[in-house]
Amino acid sequence: MQKKDANRARRPSLRDILARRIETGDLQPGSQLASERELSEECGMTRVTVREALQQLETEGLVYRMNRRGWFVAARRLDYDPVEDAGFMRNVSRQGRTPKTETLLKEKLQASPWLASHLGVRVGTAVFRLQRRRCIDERPVLIEDIFLIAQRYPGLLKADLDGSLSEVLAQRYGVRTHRSRIVLTSTALLGPQADALWVASGTPGLLLTRTARDSHGQVVEFDQEYWRHDVLNIALTTSISGE
């Protein structure tokens, strides 16, 4: 460990070393980094110091962790336009990536006060809940938690729910989204959502909440999407007409 010299030259931090290796392509997207213990030895630093560097790179979105499995170089971010909302499978595919969907849960429950207020129904109303995990290139990146008013969609839980839900709603029930309210929050992934994404509780995430309404103003669905934060850019085109 060299002392600071008169020119304030410093040994590059581990953050900088790894960032450089990612930038130059020495470390490829999706590849696993050496383990914390290996980096610790190679760099002559303690594991705590290595972890701090990795966690900073995680916050920056350059690397991601998988709980007890290792650290990985993040891939190029996907563009996601919540206004256009092309659907996960299509959006991922057309950006040259491989999407996959698994339905984790489908159940019928009774609306809590919180859920009732989001769906515009009475507390206790029957509600379907779907939970899906979305993967890009085999990496779990998104948990969707979808709530639908059961009365509107009889037999829904028997349908194939791995594909496009909006298509099922349109074709089986003639229900189409006309207007949506979307709220995006930068937060941490916790509890069941973190577990379902194979990450430690507290990993950085993005929560996207959507309330979709039909042309009569009735709620079509209420969704919460829990994204790993390094995976995407939210990309919008806005147009101001006459205002």
Add this chain to the structure above:
Amino acid sequence: MQKKDANRARRPSLRDILARRIETGDLQPGSQLASERELSEECGMTRVTVREALQQLETEGLVYRMNRRGWFVAARRLDYDPVEDAGFMRNVSRQGRTPKTETLLKEKLQASPWLASHLGVRVGTAVFRLQRRRCIDERPVLIEDIFLIAQRYPGLLKADLDGSLSEVLAQRYGVRTHRSRIVLTSTALLGPQADALWVASGTPGLLLTRTARDSHGQVVEFDQEYWRHDVLNIALTTSISGE
């Protein structure tokens, strides 16, 4: 430190204790938490453990740090609609908060290849750069880095630039935004932006990049907004017409 009992009951984590106190209003938004050393003593934990709990709360957006000044309870998140784009001052005020703007920098420079490509001009073209810090309730929350083609706005740097830039552009130069491309990225605040926000490099942030064009498709301005990530929800209303 009690052992786990047969029912897996656990002493609540510091994260949970602090989150509960925030939730119940025991810790008020904007108030400073006890120092790391105090919490360490009170809870009988090391500072490393306290820091981890605080950093998780930071990722969740419940608390925020100021470099070498302490940890604070985050206020309720602001709703920010990048489509509507009401302007910082107005948007903050109408949500019952106190905005402030400081111009940090105004200069004329020559477009680098990167900047040239974002402004749709040749490398080396004269460009104005403005940098402003925005505060909510005296807390620095946003650094705006704004680039404008100098030739379009003669004398701009002499104008009052603490107020609404779009108004200055409209009234002095007859330039109005017609369409914008917006890209939002969850990342870390680094270097000069972190410093200008009084936070340590690596603090969680949101980068919002905007390319605004007039009705002829010419670039009106190119901005980068560096936000503290706990401050806002991005809130949008979308409308699907006929598609």
Add this chain to the structure above:
DNA sequence: TGAGAAAACTGGTCTAGTCCAGTTAATACG
């Protein structure tokens, strides 16, 4: 009473471990 210096305070960064808990790979056995 105001300015400058010193002290106390705050977070930032690092060392050196230990133990826990889930995952993956290797080994043993039927």
Add this chain to the structure above:
DNA sequence: CGTATTAACTGGACTAGACCAGTTTTCTCA
């Protein structure tokens, strides 16, 4: 050869410091 068990590996979480660097408060002195 497949299944179950064991070992190795991985990150997660914690202890106990030390030292650095910027901020704020207190003290001193003119």
